[in-house]
Amino acid sequence: MNVMAIEGGLPLYGEAEVHGAKNAVLPVLSAALLCPKATIRSCPLLSDVWAARRILEHLGCRVSTADSERTLQINASSANGYGVPESLAGEMRSSIIFLGALLARWGKAHIALPGGCRLGPRPIDLHISGLRQMGVRIIEQEDGLLCSVDGTLKGADICLKYPSVGATENLLIAASLAKGITTLRGMAMEPEIDGLIDFLNRAGARIYHKGDCLCIEGVELLHDVDYTIIPDRIEAATYLSAAAATGGEITLKKICLPHLASVLPVFEEMGCMLKTKQDEISLSAPKRLSHVRSLSTAPYPGFPTDALAPVMAASLLADGASRFEELVFQSRYLHVNQFEKMGANVHMEGRTAFVDGVPFLRSARLHCTDLRGGAALVIAALAAKGVSFIDELQHIYRGYDDMPAVIRQLGGKVWMISSGSIRIGKRETNRKKEEFSNLGYTAGIPLTQTQGVL
Numbered sequence: 001m002n003v004m005a006i007e008g009g010l011p012l013y014g015e016a017e018v019h020g021a022k023n024a025v026l027p028v029l030s031a032a033l034l035c036p037k038a039t040i041r042s043c044p045l046l047s048d049v050w051a052a053r054r055i056l057e058h059l060g061c062r063v064s065t066a067d068s069e070r071t072l073q074i075n076a077s078s079a080n081g082y083g084v085p086e087s088l089a090g091e092m093r094s095s096i097i098f099l100g101a102l103l104a105r106w107g108k109a110h111i112a113l114p115g116g117c118r119l120g121p122r123p124i125d126l127h128i129s130g131l132r133q134m135g136v137r138i139i140e141q142e143d144g145l146l147c148s149v150d151g152t153l154k155g156a157d158i159c160l161k162y163p164s165v166g167a168t169e170n171l172l173i174a175a176s177l178a179k180g181i182t183t184l185r186g187m188a189m190e191p192e193i194d195g196l197i198d199f200l201n202r203a204g205a206r207i208y209h210k211g212d213c214l215c216i217e218g219v220e221l222l223h224d225v226d227y228t229i230i231p232d233r234i235e236a237a238t239y240l241s242a243a244a245a246t247g248g249e250i251t252l253k254k255i256c257l258p259h260l261a262s263v264l265p266v267f268e269e270m271g272c273m274l275k276t277k278q279d280e281i282s283l284s285a286p287k288r289l290s291h292v293r294s295l296s297t298a299p300y301p302g303f304p305t306d307a308l309a310p311v312m313a314a315s316l317l318a319d320g321a322s323r324f325e326e327l328v329f330q331s332r333y334l335h336v337n338q339f340e341k342m343g344a345n346v347h348m349e350g351r352t353a354f355v356d357g358v359p360f361l362r363s364a365r366l367h368c369t370d371l372r373g374g375a376a377l378v379i380a381a382l383a384a385k386g387v388s389f390i391d392e393l394q395h396i397y398r399g400y401d402d403m404p405a406v407i408r409q410l411g412g413k414v415w416m417i418s419s420g421s422i423r424i425g426k427r428e429t430n431r432k433k434e435e436f437s438n439l440g441y442t443a444g445i446p447l448t449q450t451q452g453v454l
């Protein structure tokens, strides 16, 4: 078992670079199935990226790294498979995005149902109904979807009743090689969608905005492409939240400022000073944050659901009562029980969370419940008094490239503990790094030695 030990109470201070966006790289990797050769730069090192890579290899693509471990080269000319089994699809939600690519490439697909974070029901009805409009026959089986097309995919006028990110991506990819023109209304407008459009267009697709819809003129083939993944706005929001929660002062580099437009005002409301220039942002936090009056999540350009838990973590120590409302997913508060172990004061009413700021948080043994909830626990631990231990880190590995290294670079104290049983009583949680080994497990392992598990 891997455990992250965090000694809290130190303000984060310094500079760090944001990585490529998880939610941008995953659809691009599936779209790469349509290009003879795709070079994809700034791929974050994440378990979800490895899962997508394994799917591509299972489908017969050759995947390698070039000039840097964050540059992937995908040669899809050798691809020959159209099936994604449960063992691969179950690893992440985004496996469903391979459906559009498989149908565009082969006119058939057999794909198991996707995995991913447990955020309440995650239906795929919008993916299915849009693809059906494009002429796909879909048989919904207990364990997956069996899909086929007579001839080729056909362009269609599709109106999504909700701007689903995944459904928009699937339909964009499928429509790129469909016969005729597809118009998409009610689609998602997240920056990661623009990233995918950019990738596809660079590979020869014809996708453009017309009024309030997206038009996709199907082409016969895509060609080789070299593309760089956009910066991760959620990773940026996470480290800004960590700096705010700890009373720190940090600068994040390689960000895309417009993508953070709905997030930055919340930090200002909490009393942080922000300075921006081109692709950098600096945040300087007050000693104690002010509360957030009311914050609701919404599809882009609204406040991103993925940034809610990190900002909520910062509000735990704020002066006054904050109110948060999750309107994108049904259940996104799994981490709240963990906050309560630290002495946080959170009251839930359906999709709304009320946080009454407390003067301090105590360290605790914490379990990650999901990706963004896990990041929120790291933030709370960085702000708490004493040493906290966080397990179930596989959730964090899905979406944060080398999080311990980034935190260390910002002056935070974090250690990766690789194995052994953990007995944590009150006394033990307060022990320092050099004493961890007395508790029955290996301590103070430099991150470089734990890269394999990250």
Ligand code: UD1
Binding pocket: 022, 023, 024, 026, 093, 094, 121, 122, 123, 124, 125, 126, 127, 128, 162, 163, 164, 165, 166, 167, 188, 192, 305, 306, 328, 329, 330
């Ligand atoms: C993507 C992101 C995820 C983010 C989410 C919303 C990736 C890999 N993941 O997830 O990090 O939190 O967007 O910004 O990019 N829905 C339906 N029917 C469907 C599809 C979705 O009802 O067919 C509902 C979902 O249950 C959810 C809402 O729409 O309540 C948003 O889902 P969607 O936008 O599809 O999110 P994902 O693509 O799964």
